[in-house]
Amino acid sequence: MVTGSDELLEVMKNNRDFSSIIALQGAAAPLPFQPEGADIAAEIEANRPKFLGGDLLVNYDDQRHAFSRALLSRLFTPSRLRANEKFISEYSEQLVRDAVANGGVELIKTISTPFVTMVIADLLGVPVEDRQIFMDAIEAGPPPGSLDQNENDYTAETHPLVVMGADFMNYVQDRRANPRDDVMSELANAKYPDGSTPEAIEIVNLTTFLFGAGQDTSAKLLGNAMRYIIDQPGLQDRLRADPSLIPQLLEEVLRLEGSSKQTTRLARRDTQIGGVKIPAGTKVMLCLGGANRDPRRWEDPNAFVLDRPRIREHLAFGRGAHVCAGAPLARVEVRVILEKFLEHAADIDMDEAKHGPRGARRLAYEPSFIIRGLSELHLKLTPSAA
Template identity: 55%
Template sequence: MNALSPEKRNFFTDISICREPYQYFSDMLKIGPVVEMKSPDALMVTGYDECIEVLRNHKDFSSYNSSVGAGYPLPFTPEGDDISEQMEAHKSEMPHGDLLVNQDGMRHSELRSLMNPLFTPSRLKANEAFIKEYAAEVVKQAVEKGHGEMVNEISTPFVTMVVADLLGVPTEDRAKFRAVIDSAPRPGSMTENSNTEEFTGPLEYMARFFAEYIIDRRNTPKDDVLTKLATITYPDGNLPELKDLVTLAGTIFGAGQDTSAKLLSTSMRFLVENQELQSQLRSDPTLIPAFIEEVLRLEGPTKATFRLARRNTKIGDVEVPAGKRIVVALAAANRDPKRWENPHDFQMGRKRAQEHLSFSRGAHACAGAPLARAEIRMILEEFLAQTLRIEYSAEHHGLESERQVEYDASFFIRGLSSLHVNFIPA
């Protein structure tokens, strides 16, 4: 047991917390819903209501540091009651400052509007047709093989191809994109050589392709997704600069890769650990959406998001000075006992489970949430339809009495490093 009190432990560098965060979050919640961290100098928000308060308060809390985390030092020393001008003056010094997740206000709204053609009901319906067909193919191959590794062998390739279809990436380029994403460090990883600059590698690689796609479609429009993306305009009618569309496309392609893959493999872990639940869902697939919502609440793939106090403000009754970095602990809020009864227990059909914060809330709520829910639901339907039973591989994880699985050491992502399972075909 760690001798340090929870607020003195470093959420960003303590590998034991990165691998297994829930006891730490519980200990922080016992101190209060908003806790002053000692290392780094930041606030951690763990209460459900308090997290929503921060996520919806776009006036006082900025997403300036969202992609790098509250442990990353600011490129300036905050001065005064409002640091908005300092933030703007030093924005170019913050890594990934041009990404959508780090934008606020009108700039965020403008960039978000460019995503609209990708998430219209008709486009999502067309994408679901691809998902269903592709999921059946992926599962058929895995079941015929009799075994598989869920995280890297099945889940990641599956979600990569789904988002490639959504964006209209040509078939011949999809494998190239997947290879560069697979070789990159995981977001927030503590065990890989993962300095902040390395995460730009996949985005820069994909940017070259998307620039070519968009230029080609602007010159030679076609009836496809890339043409819609290339010719979309801002709400005021102006055509976006090429770099904005390229950055947005690369962000969409990369953003959901790890989280959706982790959600799928985590969902499978619940099924192999609870054969009764697995049988229940196999008998009644209409229960799968409710199952996914409880998995999201209990083991959502995103542990936290991050904010910066733009001006002197409050969270609940806690005074927050301008320049204070904030950890919005989504995974802690999803287990807040003030909001959830028996919060650490999996309860199939839990009332209002879909009100979890795994897809965040407010202006920065995940635009791809409907897609994530659909792709996980459809591939789970196929796994259950094509099998009589799915179980742990004892060869890789040991017998039930000594079973071992390992989670990634990341302050950002919650997900298994690997999950080997055996498939007994229907």
């Protein structure tokens, strides 16, 4: 387990000695082979199909990872994010107005998850008529990294990635046969940097994983940020008076309560971390939450500081080749919907009947070894004078 900020950076930037093959299954699960020798890179690749999610971007290494990231970069261009922000603004306006009119809302299931699901669907170009199917599949599925190992079968017919995968395969095959002027056509017909054409299943795996992973972490970020807005004295009034502070809020919340608690690496060669010898075959848990509260890096690390210096240096989105590709989208979508809440609600509070009084809150978190996020957050909303 690696908890130091410098040590995490050391590992995240060392793609030669560390593989991401166990990023999805975690450090506790056994390897599907017995490592032998000082260099097991070839053994990892020979056994890749035996690893949970071995064919997903988060577990890729080297050229395969670089090629898939090149495809993904087409989605996160500034022009595409600006177009997506228009949808984000309109949709969040509708959700927040309804919630404020009702005097309150359960944030996570009623707003957070549907909101981010629809945003990523819009970015990917999922047809409007199919978006509810995706929303229902994600709602019915387990959290990533569920502590119930029976729920981590990514091949089960009811798993959201499998449900969405069938639809995405239809999209890809249709767009290859009948290209249109949309994002899905661009992805379906994209080329790798060397000019070769990806297999259709590669595009399907890439898009479904982005859909599944991106929506859950962003939804949890909204809930985690709202908790600080409510319980930090005077914070919501300060943000309401100056919404330009919301990005700073999000970065500090990402440091203190990042949606991803940890990620993992497998040492594929004899190496070192912080001067400690690490033999090939060692499973390494990178504790993002620990590094983001490392007292050697952050002054008063457990305190919430809105204007903390160099806050963007936190590791909530990772670093290096596997830095979160969806980080720009997460920052935009959560910022925009928080702006709407602060605009339309003169006061935001937790429902004390559900969560207890300020200073003695009762909060439940998702049972996951990957995700850090509330399973529910009941709000009371006072309409603004406008």
